[in-house]
Every structure is written in C-alpha cells, then in structure tokens.
Amino acid sequence: MNPTPASPTPVRDDLERRLAAIGEEAGRHVFTRVAARQARAEADAADARRRAGLSLGPLDGAIVSIKDLFDVAGEPTTAGSAIRCASPPAAADAPVVARLRRAGAVIVGKTNMTEFAFSGLGLNPHYGTPGNAADPARLPGGSSSGAGVSAALGTSDVAIGTDTGGSVRIPASLNGVVGFKPTARRVPLAGAFPLSPSLDSIGPLARSVAACAAADAVMAGEEPAPLRPPALADLRIGVPRGLLFTDTDPGVAADVEAALGRLAAAGARIADMTIDDLLERFALATAAAPIASVEAYEVHADWLDREGAGMDPRVRVRIERGRPVGAAAYLRMMRARAELIRACDARLLPFDAVALPTTAIPAPTIASVAEDDEAFSRTNVLMLRNTMVGNLFDLTALSLPLPGRALPAGLMLLARHGHDRRLLEIGAAIEACLG
Missing domain, CATH: 3.90.1300.10 (Amidase signature (AS) domain)
Structure with missing residues (x-):
C-alpha cells in the first residue's frame, strides 16, 4: 500500500x-x-x-x-x-x-x-x-x-x-x-x-x-516496514484434511486445490497433516457451552434479563448458553484450552503455515437464513467452523481471496502464536503467486 x-x-x-x-x-x-x-x-x-x-x-x-x-x-x-x-x-x-x-x-x-x-x-x-x-x-x-x-x-x-x-x-x-x-x-x-x-x-x-x-x-504500536516475502520454494505448508474439509462447496474445494497446486508448482512443499484429534478434544472440553458464550454471558449478565428483549433473539440465545456454566466448569475449560494450545503449537512446528478454505461455502442469500432459524444455525456453524480454529488455539491467521471467483471465497493461512509478521510475509508471497 x-x-x-x-x-x-x-x-x-x-x-x-x-x-x-x-x-x-x-x-x-x-x-x-x-x-x-x-x-x-x-x-x-x-x-x-x-x-x-x-x-x-x-x-x-x-x-x-x-x-x-x-x-x-x-x-x-x-x-x-x-x-x-x-x-x-x-x-x-x-x-x-x-x-x-x-x-x-x-x-x-x-x-x-x-x-x-x-x-x-x-x-x-x-x-x-x-x-x-x-x-x-x-x-x-x-x-x-x-x-x-x-x-x-x-x-x-x-x-x-x-x-x-x-x-x-x-x-x-x-x-x-x-x-x-x-x-x-x-x-x-x-x-x-x-x-x-x-x-x-x-x-x-x-x-x-x-x-x-x-x-x-x-x-500494535510497531513501526510499519515493507514486507519481505520469502521464496515459495522455502515454504512448508501443511493441509489439515479431515473435519475442516468436510461439507465444502465443490467449487470452493476445487479452487483451494488449484491454489495449492500452483504453490506446489512454484516449489512450496505441501504435506497433509491432521488436527482432528485436537478438535475432538476441544469439543469435549467445551461440551457444556462454547467459551465465547460463557464469557459473553459475563459481559452482559447485569442487564440481560432487564433489556434482553430488545436484542436480536439469535444473538441472545447464543449468549444465554453461557448462563448455566459455573466458575469451576469455566476454569476447567480454560485449563483444557491451555493444554490444547500447547499441543496444537507442537503439531504446527514442522510447518511455516497451514492452508485450508477460509469458509466452506461462498455467501448464501440473505433470504435463505433471514426467517429460518434452523438454516441460520446450520449455516452459521459451517461459516465459523474453519476460522474459529485460529482463535481457539491462539494462532495468527490470514485470509486471501481465491482468484477468479464470481462469488468470492478465501484461502486461509494459519501460523503459530506470535508469528504474525512471518505469516504476513508468507501471505504476500502467496498473494503474488495466486495473482
């Protein structure tokens, strides 16, 4: 810029x-x-x-x-x-x-x-x-x-x-x-x-x-400096096939594979890997309610009963999921999360970045979810499924546009905690490759 x-x-x-x-x-x-x-x-x-x-x-x-x-x-x-x-x-x-x-x-x-x-x-x-x-x-x-x-x-x-x-x-x-x-x-x-x-x-x-x-x-309070994109031939990119690739729109899946193929042709080393076991352990640890719901309930607890009727009901119901979770259960969740963050960091150690679809699907119509709570919930879960990995495991993440799509979708890159600058430089190299 x-x-x-x-x-x-x-x-x-x-x-x-x-x-x-x-x-x-x-x-x-x-x-x-x-x-x-x-x-x-x-x-x-x-x-x-x-x-x-x-x-x-x-x-x-x-x-x-x-x-x-x-x-x-x-x-x-x-x-x-x-x-x-x-x-x-x-x-x-x-x-x-x-x-x-x-x-x-x-x-x-x-x-x-x-x-x-x-x-x-x-x-x-x-x-x-x-x-x-x-x-x-x-x-x-x-x-x-x-x-x-x-x-x-x-x-x-x-x-x-x-x-x-x-x-x-x-x-x-x-x-x-x-x-x-x-x-x-x-x-x-x-x-x-x-x-x-x-x-x-x-x-x-x-x-x-x-x-x-x-x-x-x-x-971040840092001095801006020009990015120095690495050579693609120096990059090791992991692809977490499994749960995060299921139910993906065929066109999005094909464009992600085409992007990975272009990176491989430019010399990047692409290797399959898995974090499915870590995702399953996270689901078990947060079975009572998502961490976001528990913390959001604390943010809104003082006025939720008094003014909650004025909220979007779909937002309120997600906040209310955190209401029954007590302090002991929450602290156990956070201890489990800390352990899983360490396990995920070790899993990502052999790679410069992990690549997968940002969203499994391109944008649905507003009408398809506006009045249908079941469709809203199903679409919302699918939309968040891949991206939330970056937050739950305390990673840094970048979404790049997949080229040539009439309905946009993204290629997401994940990198280890604190590797923000490195991820941006890798992203610049991939951006140039994909055009």
Whole structure:
C-alpha cells in the first residue's frame, strides 16, 4: 500500500469520492455513521503534510473505516445494538483508533456489524444487513459485515474489524478481500466492546496483504516496514484434511486445490497433516457451552434479563448458553484450552503455515437464513467452523481471496502464536503467486 505516490490525487478529493459512494450506497447498510466533517479535516491535514514534503508513514492519508464497537470520543459505542443507542458517549478514542489517527489515517466512519459481534453471517435486524459486495442479495459475513463490504467496494482503503471466531476473515472471504487476525492481545483491546476477552482480537481488512500489514503494525504500536516475502520454494505448508474439509462447496474445494497446486508448482512443499484429534478434544472440553458464550454471558449478565428483549433473539440465545456454566466448569475449560494450545503449537512446528478454505461455502442469500432459524444455525456453524480454529488455539491467521471467483471465497493461512509478521510475509508471497 502506498498512499503517497509521486503525483498523488489530493486526499480531500479522494475522500469526497468515497463519501459520495457511501451516500449512493446508503441502502446497503454498510455504515452506521459517517464522520464527514472530521474526515475532511483529517484529509486536509494530510494534504498539507504532502505539500510540505512530510509523511507520517504508509497510512498517512489512507481512508479507514472502523467497526461500530470501537470507542470514538463523543459518540455512543452501540456495538450493533439498538439497546446501546442511549449509552453515554465515549470519553476518548479507543487506543487503536487513536493510533490510526496519529499515523495520519482519515477515519471516514463506523461500519455496521452483527449485534454484539456474535454471529458469522452478518445479519442485523436493528440497522439492516449490509449486502455482499459481489451480490447485495447475499450475506456479507460477520460479525465485521460492513467492514468486509466497505473494503471490497473501495469506500475505505482499510477497514478495522474484530475477530473472535472468524469475524474478520469470514467477511474477507465472502467479499473477496484480505483479512488478518493477529495473535490475541498483541493489539490492545481497550475501548473495544468485548464479546469474549480470551478469544477477541482486532484486525484489518483491505485489498492487499501490504495494506493489512501496515494497519496491523500501527494498531500494535510497531513501526510499519515493507514486507519481505520469502521464496515459495522455502515454504512448508501443511493441509489439515479431515473435519475442516468436510461439507465444502465443490467449487470452493476445487479452487483451494488449484491454489495449492500452483504453490506446489512454484516449489512450496505441501504435506497433509491432521488436527482432528485436537478438535475432538476441544469439543469435549467445551461440551457444556462454547467459551465465547460463557464469557459473553459475563459481559452482559447485569442487564440481560432487564433489556434482553430488545436484542436480536439469535444473538441472545447464543449468549444465554453461557448462563448455566459455573466458575469451576469455566476454569476447567480454560485449563483444557491451555493444554490444547500447547499441543496444537507442537503439531504446527514442522510447518511455516497451514492452508485450508477460509469458509466452506461462498455467501448464501440473505433470504435463505433471514426467517429460518434452523438454516441460520446450520449455516452459521459451517461459516465459523474453519476460522474459529485460529482463535481457539491462539494462532495468527490470514485470509486471501481465491482468484477468479464470481462469488468470492478465501484461502486461509494459519501460523503459530506470535508469528504474525512471518505469516504476513508468507501471505504476500502467496498473494503474488495466486495473482
């Protein structure tokens, strides 16, 4: 990403074009708030720096959107919920928002999301469901639904989302953009409305790995630096065939195999591996309720009985699954998770990355799940199945668009805890190979 070419379009002109596009597409429910006045001031400041020959880095003058669960000073943080519309305005920007502003990003507004970030499909009965970038009649993916659509339509250069079970990578996959989930807690979670603090992470969506890497570095408080993609012949890529490849759309499966074939032809060493036994052990450890439900119930417990009737019932029922789980059961879950994280790390040790479909299916129609609870549940589980591996096992993960698809889908790369920079560089190499 290079927002400061030799003869750049003025940032203000670029911003006005994006604002016009956002206005024209208001019916797609992508944004919940557009910060036009402040964005214009930020764009003018970026143009002034350019005229003076100054730059704050690779995000200076980039148009950035943020998911509607981050604190922005003076605004209520609604987290996609009508219940929180009357909540007190935030006293300060979330640290990631403040860091983006200091890096010169132009914050264009807040993007729509699943209520309280608790679904992989992107439906929102309060603010409308964003239409998929490839086909507005289809699901955008969630929970960072508006972020995925905004990045794909080009109304933002970078869209900032959160990822608890795939909420950055699913909308990236379904809308045909890149989505990055950093190692949990590497990017500060303060000022972001929580879903599941043990699993939450903050990541970018954009149209290139380089743009995601620049935004990730800024949010993590690191110095952005150009990626150095490795030679594909140096890479060892594991493919976890088994449970994570079942029920996959035939077209998606064929395109994943074609991508792996291209990597092998370029010299990458592709080898089958398995984590099915670890997945089965995780399912047993969390049989009482998912970790996300247990932690989400704690977040909402003080007001759930009083105000829960105003929530999306599909979100509330997932939160309520955590209600019966006591402290002893939760602590046992977390001890089992720590053991399984160590076991998964050992399983990934022989590989530079693990590759599999990001989502088993491309985007279904909104109508197919909007009124059918059984179809919603079945589709939501299938959408989250692969991506949640990265969160449960505390990995870093990246979704790349599979090339040439009318209905987008993604190739997901997983890497060991803390290997974020290495994964982004591997992703850049694979991105170049796949075109």
